[in-house]
Amino acid sequence: MTDEQRRPVKTATTSFAILERLKERGPLGPTKLASELGLAKSTVHRHLKTLEQEGFAVPDDGGYRVGLRTLDLGIYARNQHQLYEVSRPKVDELAEETGEKVWCVTEEQGRGFHLYGAAGKNSVRTPAREGTISYLHQLAAGKAILSELPDERVMDIIDQHGLPAKTAQTITEPEELLGELRTVRERGFALNREEIVPKLHAVGVAVTDQDGYPVGAISISGPSNRLKGERLTVDLANLLLGAANEVEINLNFS
Numbered sequence: 001m002t003d004e005q006r007r008p009v010k011t012a013t014t015s016f017a018i019l020e021r022l023k024e025r026g027p028l029g030p031t032k033l034a035s036e037l038g039l040a041k042s043t044v045h046r047h048l049k050t051l052e053q054e055g056f057a058v059p060d061d062g063g064y065r066v067g068l069r070t071l072d073l074g075i076y077a078r079n080q081h082q083l084y085e086v087s088r089p090k091v092d093e094l095a096e097e098t099g100e101k102v103w104c105v106t107e108e109q110g111r112g113f114h115l116y117g118a119a120g121k122n123s124v125r126t127p128a129r130e131g132t133i134s135y136l137h138q139l140a141a142g143k144a145i146l147s148e149l150p151d152e153r154v155m156d157i158i159d160q161h162g163l164p165a166k167t168a169q170t171i172t173e174p175e176e177l178l179g180e181l182r183t184v185r186e187r188g189f190a191l192n193r194e195e196i197v198p199k200l201h202a203v204g205v206a207v208t209d210q211d212g213y214p215v216g217a218i219s220i221s222g223p224s225n226r227l228k229g230e231r232l233t234v235d236l237a238n239l240l241l242g243a244a245n246e247v248e249i250n251l252n253f254s
Helices: 011-025 030-037 041-055 069-080 082-098 139-149 152-160 174-187 229-252
Strands: 057-060 062-064 101-108 113-121 133-135 190-193 201-210 214-223
Touching: 011 030, 011 041, 011 057, 011 062, 041 057, 041 062, 057 152, 069 082, 069 133, 069 139, 069 152, 082 113, 082 139, 082 214, 082 229, 101 139, 113 139, 139 214, 152 174, 190 214, 201 229, 214 229
Parallel strands: none
Antiparallel strands: 057 062, 101 113, 101 214, 113 133, 190 201, 201 214
16 A cells, blocks of 8 residues: 555545534534634535535534434444344343443454443443443453453554543553453453543453454443442453353354
8 A cells, every 4th residue: 555545535534523523512613613623614614514415414503413324324333243233132131130231342443332232220320322432441341352452452552542541540551551451361351440430340351253353342330339349350250251152152153
């Protein structure tokens, strides 16, 4: 591939930046978008009109919001993922059995994507939703996925995305993360103790394909006063290990 082929298309990059900002803070108008993105108002206006014409942005409350055409793309992308349909029944079952929040998470281009979640009767609300994009090192599911990758690939992900902190407990040093991943490989599950949400704990187990590559992970999360001690590291961890094993069998032989 030549340097010319590697070079991103600037107009497309601008359109995606506008959509991301609308997702984060919309509805927004051209003036506010231009100021926040450091672009000319006329440039933003042209992009918004194109996005509106194609259904990716729509007028709302004096500005623009993300259009529902993106919903079709998102649902299609999720449904195409091999782990989604196979893991969904088990995620539902775990949520009912534990009463907590259960997630199926996958990795793409070094980030964690929440494919599907189910809420048990005692689950608490968190910022995560289906489609949420997260840093892998902040999640129990993300660390479970990273633990199944070679250290070289983990370092590539760190180089690309860094190790930003979400809370005071988040790992931010590469060597500390690599050391924890070695522990995860030995015991088979990963933990998140207030590393993305204060007073929230989680345990995660990777789901691998026949070649041992992580196609994703399943995690259980809940308040730190409930998910602690042996309930976290023995009961729920063993429950997840069994569930992941079932999903792997169904995935690899479906």
